[in-house]
Amino acid sequence: MNVSEPKPRTFRFSFGLEKLGLIALRAPLLSALLIVVLSGLAALGVSRLKVDDSLSELFRTDTPEFHQYETIDRLFPSSEYDVLIVASGPDLLSREVLTAFRETTIDLQLADGVNGLVSMMSARDKPDETGYAPPIVPDDLPEDDAGLSAMAERLKTNDIVKGKFLSDDGKLALIVISLDRAAVARDGSKAVIEGLRKTAEDGFAGTGVTIKLTGAPVMQLEIRNAVEQDRLVYNGLGFLAGLVVAFIFFKRLSLTIIAVAGPGIAILWTLGVLGALDFRLNLFINVITPLILVQGFSDSMHLVLAVRRGIMAGVDRVAAARAAVIDVAPACLLTAMNAGIAILSLSLAESALIRTFGVAALLAVGISYLAVAVVVPTLAAIFVKRETHVLADPDEESGGVGLLQRVTDRVMGTAARNPALFTTLGVVAVVLTGIAYAQLEPKYRLADQVPDQEQALAGSAQLDQKLTGANPIHVMILLPDDKDASGAPKNTLFDEETLDTIRTAHDVLEKRAGLGNVWSLDSLRRWLAEAGEDNVETVQRYVSILPEHLVRRFISGDERAVLVTARMPDLDASEILPVVEQIDAALAPVRAAHPGYEINVTGLPAIAARNSATLITELNWGLVGDIFVIFIFLGLALRSVLVGVASILPSLFPIFATGALLWASGEGLQFASIIAITVAFSLAIDSTIHFLNRFRLEEDRLGGGSGMHFEALRRTAHHIGPAVVLTTIVLAMGLGVTVLSDLPSLRLFGQLSAVCLFASLIAQLVILPATISLYRGWIPRNP
Structure with a gap:
């Protein structure tokens, strides 16, 4: 011929x-x-490549919610930039540990890059008649055990400390450090955070206390380190694996x-x-x-x-x-x-x-x-x-390529000779896996974006278990802009209406939403009220003498915005969203009672809860739409109805099979899943196009006519089969190494890629030749 x-x-x-x-x-x-x-x-x-370690960039959108989050970052610089030091041990209130704790917090306060620090050592007793509030833990600890026990009991029952800086069992304590952003920008977060870790570990050395650092800056550093490591190590391992496998066959x-x-x-x-x-x-x-x-x-x-x-x-x-x-x-x-x-x-x-x-x-x-x-x-x-x-x-061919050629010839030949059977099986497989894919629910957790073999997530898990969590959620209150005849604001920070608004928002977070570790100006007012000093002038005086870094946690520099902050565990966004919606609904009467005050729920957990499901769903529908556009484009580009029709099943099966695995494992549809499925579809359509291109080439060389498609398919399988299998093996090795990554999202990407690769291989070897054979059996090509 x-x-x-x-x-x-x-x-x-x-x-x-x-x-x-x-x-x-x-x-x-x-x-x-x-x-x-x-x-x-x-x-x-x-x-010149640099790493973007932002935790919020994923949710950066041109929406009012994200602009509110940006306002918080601008007005309250430390609100999303705290380093949390988690100290855990069998008895944190012993004389030895309390002494080490006090000295360590002093050293941390003086460390490079630290703007301010809050811990249980910051707690004060109720003000005396002169207005002086002595520290609960004095410079010189009580010498007798009874005095030490009494002091420890006051510390455990103090409203500022209990459930916020000290767990109920006295085995976990929290130190909150506000970083100096200018110093971090100058010296680098790695040097600053490493310095804090070393200072804390040295300070507690020999006491039996374990130290873990967490918080957004620590997570960002670990993300940056993991991204840089993965780029060098896993890409190198992937290429090495591909090189070895290719040499074995070639x-x-x-x-x-x-x-x-x-x-x-x-x-x-x-x-x-x-x-x-x-x-x-x-x-x-x-x-x-x-x-x-x-x-x-x-x-x-x-x-x-x-x-x-x-x-x-x-x-x-x-x-x-x-x-x-x-x-x-x-x-x-x-x-x-x-x-x-x-x-x-x-x-x-x-x-x-x-x-x-x-x-x-x-x-x-x-x-x-x-x-x-x-x-x-x-x-x-x-x-x-x-x-x-x-x-x-x-x-x-001979050797490894010859072996692949003989195997793929037999598999594809069997599918081409029984087109109705294998096409039907392909349709059933696509429908069943497609139904499973359609059941996927969007999922997002901050923990999935952070290395899980490092200290940040371990520290956060301890806070989730023994305190109220490490993730801040805020209610931001902006004061009205109304001015009187002299041009002065009508509403000020210490107006009774403003204080009442703050108090009500504080109650919503603490009582209605059931969140813990709630901080606001009302925390100070409540503490003073217990000592009988709850008048506005006293509150104002205490605010004026508090450390600047502490005041800026809940009052903006111009005193036109205040923050009520709580902390919550790292949950899936689907679990956080009802809490956010509950808070927002509970604040509706507050907004109605105080018109002119802008009251919004924000913070990274709130932004993630509101936006993640929308973004994931948007990406998913975008991918589905692109898939069908591609089928039409292929048919137009190659001037062939066969190409458009035959590419549908083998392209959809790997995507739906990957989604079905996610559904069966209960993982849900994550951002990493969407990216993996997009890459998977790219591979599936890649192999399909090479197969169809070769088939059309062989048909051109053989000419048309009834039954000639079997010979064209045989030649196509002979040429394309080894390349499809060899490519799958090499890519599975190259992408498979990502399952060793410290980043859960990258491990998931590697796992899903491997599943999709082999699903794509089945589609190319079985479903595609069967579909082509069935189509050509019904509609032969004209000679």
Whole structure:
């Protein structure tokens, strides 16, 4: 049977970009020099990459709720920037530990980067007749045991201390440190936090007290460290695994290096561009590397295997590279364009962080195609040697590739000969897993974004268990802007109406919502009231003598805004949202009773509870919409109804199968899940496009007619099968190493990617050939 010579292929909307490899082959040495120069420039861009460790950036939206959160950060700088030191031990109220506690808090107060400190040592007894409130823990501890026990009992029952800075069993204490942001910016958070940790551990050395640091700054530091480590360690391990597996099958170093060099250079160029454009690495941007690895390695493997077939047939390396570009590059370009469509919804997301990731991912997809399309043929034309032992039949491979070829021939052949059965099974599998996918509920916990092998989450867990939690939730009260005839504000901080508003909001958090560790100006007023000094003048006088850092926790510098703060455990957003809504509803009568006062519930837990479900649902629907747009685009681009129809089942099955696993495990749909499924869909559609491209090429060479599709499918399986399996194995190894990460979200990404990879392999080997065979059995191609 005559087989036509390869000739350049194209499709609608390609704009000639599939011919970049052919241009590079005209002057491979010049192309190689250009690759080296661009790689050098990219390395400079990589050196400029920085890490964005913000916990709130994910929820940055152009909404009133987020603007309120930003107002808190501006007016009350320490409200979301506390380092919490959790001290735990069998008896924190013993003489030895109390002495160490007092001395350590003094040392911490004097440490670099500390703006202020509050602990149980800050507690005061009720004011005496002169107005003096002595410290509960004096500089000189009582010498007798009875006096020490009495002092300890006053400490445990003090309203400021109990349940806030000391657990009921006396085995856990909290030190709250307000950081000096200017000092942190100057010296770096790592140096400041490490200094605090060392000071605390040295101060309690030998007392049996265990120290753990937590709070937003500590979590941010641990996120930054994990992101940087993952970028270096796991990406390196992934490439090493891919290199080893590729060499085992190719048994030729040059082909192995070329297969890995394409995606490797694509990653270098992408990170270089992102660094030059000042994109910041974060939990999501870090996924860019696996995204490129998935797309770039798949395309690179198809090109290299095509080059290898030409070499094994005795063709010289330039001709083999040219034939590979003609046969495979159009599919590579089409996969890049479809990956771009799949990611498009991310670049339009409401969340600033996800929107930034979407833009970065679009850049990555484009750069990845350019790199692979130019690098692979260039290196093949320079480094691949002519084969000395030519195969009698170039299609009959030996070794590992030959084994894969025989296995995939049998599997795909069985599916193609029984199209109705396997297509029906495919439909059933997609429907059942799709139903499970539709049941997924959005999930978000702060703990999923923070390394879980470090101290921050361990410290937070202790606070969740023995105190009221580590996560602050606020009620912010803005005073009315009304002014009198002289231009002075009508309402001031110490007006009875203002104080009553604060008191009522305090009660809502403490009594209606049942939250603990509630702080506000009313805390001071209640403490004074117990001593019979609750008049406004006394409250005002005590505020004037309190440390500045403590006052700024609940009163803004211009005294036009106040904060009522409580702490709550780290729960799923779905559990926090009812609490936030309950607080908001309970504040409605307060707003009605005090018109003009702006009263809002905010804080990171509140923002996450309100926005996470909306953002995750938005991303999910965006992905689903993109999927169906892609099917239509494929049919139009390749001028084929077959392509649009045949790509549906094998593309949906990996996504739905991954979602079904999430549903079965009770994980829910998280931000990491959406990103993983998006990357998974990119891979699924990538393999599908390569298969369909090859099938159309073989049909062109064989001509149309009844029954000819079986031979076209056989040849397609023969060429594409090994590449699909080998790509899946290498990517599973490359992405699988992320399950070793300290970041729960990245571990989840690795697990879901592995599941999707193998689901995609089943779809490509079984569902896709069966669907094509069934379609062609009904609608043969005209000769």
